[in-house]
Amino acid sequence: MTTLTVSGRVAQVLSSYVSDVFGVMGNGNVYFLDAAEKQGLRFTPVRHEGAAIAAADAYYRASGRLAAGTTTYGPGYTNALTALAEAVQAQIPVVLVTGDAPTSGARPQDVDQTAIAAGLGAATFTVTRDAAGAITQQAVEYALTKRTAVVLAIPYDLAALEAGDEELPAPHAPKVTDDADGGLGQAARLLSGARRPLILAGRGAHLAGAGPELRELADRIGALTAGTALALNLLPGEGYLGVAGGFGTDTAAGLMGEADVVLVAGASLSPFTMRFGHLLGPDSTVIQVDTALQPTHPRVDLFVSADAKMAAARLLQLLDGETAADAWRAEARKRLAEGPAHHLGSDETPDGRLDPRSLARALDAVLPERRTVVQDGGHFIGWAPMYWNIPRPQDLVMVGTAFQSIGLGLASAVGAARAVEDGRTLVLASGDGGFLMGLSDLESLIGAASSAVVVIYNDAAYGAEIHQYGSQGLTEKPMLIPEVDFSGIARALGAESAIIRSLADLAALKDWIDAGAQGTFVADCRITSSVRAPWLSEWMKASHAAKAAVAG
Numbered sequence: 195m196t197t198l199t200v201s202g203r204v205a206q207v208l209s210s211y212v213s214d215v216f217g218v219m220g221n222g223n224v225y226f227l228d229a230a231e232k233q234g235l236r237f238t239p240v241r242h243e244g245a246a247i248a249a250a251d252a253y254y255r256a257s258g259r260l261a262a263g264t265t266t267y268g269p270g271y272t273n274a275l276t277a278l279a280e281a282v283q284a285q286i287p288v289v290l291v292t293g294d295a296p297t298s299g300a301r302p303q304d305v306d307q308t309a310i311a312a313g314l315g316a317a318t319f320t321v322t323r324d325a326a327g328a329i330t331q332q333a334v335e336y337a338l339t340k341r342t343a344v345v346l347a348i349p350y351d352l353a354a355l356e357a358g359d360e361e362l363p364a365p366h367a368p369k370v371t372d373d374a375d376g377g378l379g380q381a382a383r384l385l386s387g388a389r390r391p392l393i394l395a396g397r398g399a400h401l402a403g404a405g406p407e408l409r410e411l412a413d414r415i416g417a418l419t420a421g422t423a424l425a426l427n428l429l430p431g432e433g434y435l436g437v438a439g440g441f442g443t444d445t446a447a448g449l450m451g452e453a454d455v456v457l458v459a460g461a462s463l464s465p466f467t468m469r470f471g472h473l474l475g476p477d478s479t480v481i482q483v484d485t486a487l488q489p490t491h492p493r494v495d496l497f498v499s500a501d502a503k504m505a506a507a508r509l510l511q512l513l514d515g516e517t518a519a520d521a522w523r524a525e526a527r528k529r530l531a532e533g534p535a536h537h538l539g540s541d542e543t544p545d546g547r548l549d550p551r552s553l554a555r556a557l558d559a560v561l562p563e564r565r566t567v568v569q570d571g572g573h574f575i576g577w578a579p580m581y582w583n584i585p586r587p588q589d590l591v592m593v594g595t596a597f598q599s600i601g602l603g604l605a606s607a608v609g610a611a612r613a614v615e616d617g618r619t620l621v622l623a624s625g626d627g628g629f630l631m632g633l634s635d636l637e638s639l640i641g642a643a644s645s646a647v648v649v650i651y652n653d654a655a656y657g658a659e660i661h662q663y664g665s666q667g668l669t670e671k672p673m674l675i676p677e678v679d680f681s682g683i684a685r686a687l688g689a690e691s692a693i694i695r696s697l698a699d700l701a702a703l704k705d706w707i708d709a710g711a712q713g714t715f716v717a718d719c720r721i722t723s724s725v726r727a728p729w730l731s732e733w734m735k736a737s738h739a740a741k742a743a744v745a746g
Contacts, residue, residue, distance in 0.1 A: 220266025222293020245605030267293035283596035398460020407506035416518025440729030445533030470736035570603025573657035601631030684716035
């Protein structure tokens with residue numbers, strides 16, 4: 195029997211669940227990384243510890259497969275906290291393997307990592323010499339079952355010691371709750387009697403693989419369909435309205451507001467999805483099916499705790515023989531054809547820079563059709579879901595939205611690039627502010643991606659702040675960024691690049707794509723700050739209304 199160290203046992207058990215590890219080597223995880231290589235795990239180095247978890251998080255979002263991030267203890271660990279908080283808030287299963295204080299007690303440089311993780315909502319599993327494998331298995335299955343991030347800590351003095359012998363139980367699949375014979379009967383009756391039904395799917399429905407069942411259910415009852423931004427194109431076909439919320443069209447939102455019965459499958463109904471309370475009509479009946487234990491929004495009238503796929507299949511059985519009237523879909527087709535779509539953008543702007551809407555439309559025509567899009571947080575975040583073809587839900591990786599952060603885009607692109615294995619091109623959309631925050635991992639992306647396009651919406655500012663606070667008369671000096679030549683930086687690191695000042699300049703990107711789209715191309719797009727995104731206008735209006743209500 196081969197003797198394993200504690201780190202070796204951790205890597206051995208992890209190899210049953212993951213194939214990829216992202217991180218930065220330090221003396222707190224050097225033995226683990228050595229053992230991971232011996233176990234055949236693929237290690238992708240990143241240049242900032244914050245990228246370790248962000249990359250593993252995006253790997254899961256793009257592939258549905260678990261990955262691990264790793265850092266050393268202390269400063270390496272604390273550098274990873276923003277990405278760890280994002281994964282917790284977004285309910286992404288991911289494992290952070292990190293060093294920790296020795297079992298003999300904390301050293302002067304140690305911090306209470308377990309307490310810090312708890313403050314973010316992440317559980318810590320600290321391995322022991324005799325149960326390193328069992329604790330690793332417990333941590334991974336907790337992450338998968340709870341859909342959350344966990345910390346797997348290896349005390350510094352145990353990392354290279356021989357591990358004890360263990361008999362590990364076989365891994366078991368996560369369980370889901372199923373109230374299929376409870377509230378679903380009432381849901382079926384409500385849907386059967388609906389004249390204007392709507393099915394709104396979220397990321398939970400996508401993760402459950404519920405798309406085919408929900409699509410069949412929609413066709414059975416003649417429902418219109420929509421998705422949150424994280425379930426974009428999960429339910430395409432007859433009656434599909436696109437994305438719900440601030441990235442959707444006003445015409446589609448108007449139709450959603452007229453639905454009399456709404457089945458919400460695997461969506462939490464965030465303020466952005468609900469257009470800050472204005473998406474659904476006041477008289478609509480809202481049914482929510484979710485693996486949560488209770489409703490996630492006060493608008494929910496009937497809640498069923500169930501897996502979305504199982505629930506949809508059961509509803510199909512309960513509605514067997516039902517036939518749909520086509521009047522609701524026919525009306526939707528007519529109004530969608532006649533109603534206004536997204537603004538096409540302008541050829542001229544006050545400062546002579548590119549209109550981001552025109553740019554987004556032009557990019558959609560140039561970028562490869564087989565694409566997986568990663569988005570950092572920022573003012574520009576709506577342009578891709580509004581103007582680009584996103585083939586599948588897993589082809590839109592939106593990071594930072596759960597924790598309201600920016601700067602995780604480049605790191606996330608590294609993980610998504612490793613997850614894309616079918617010839618797709620990885621496309622990162624980022625603002626200049628967030629890009630500068632994560633700049634060290636441009637080199638990581640260039641090293642990891644076989645085909646990647648980086649689109650930088652460069653307005654030489656923190657755009658969201660310009661619109662929110664500069665418009666109120668606050669000083670804009672802290673909101674401005676000196677215009678950076680990202681194209682020059684990219685070339686220095688080994689990427690192809692171009693500065694895009696006009697739509698004609700996209701010819702350089704097109705030539706690169708036509709030549710095979712191999713490697714990384716950085717498009718430094720100089721956009722105007724004079725165009726405010728619709729979602730931000732909506733948010734600002736809701737925020738001002740809430741402040742007025744408090745003041746009144």
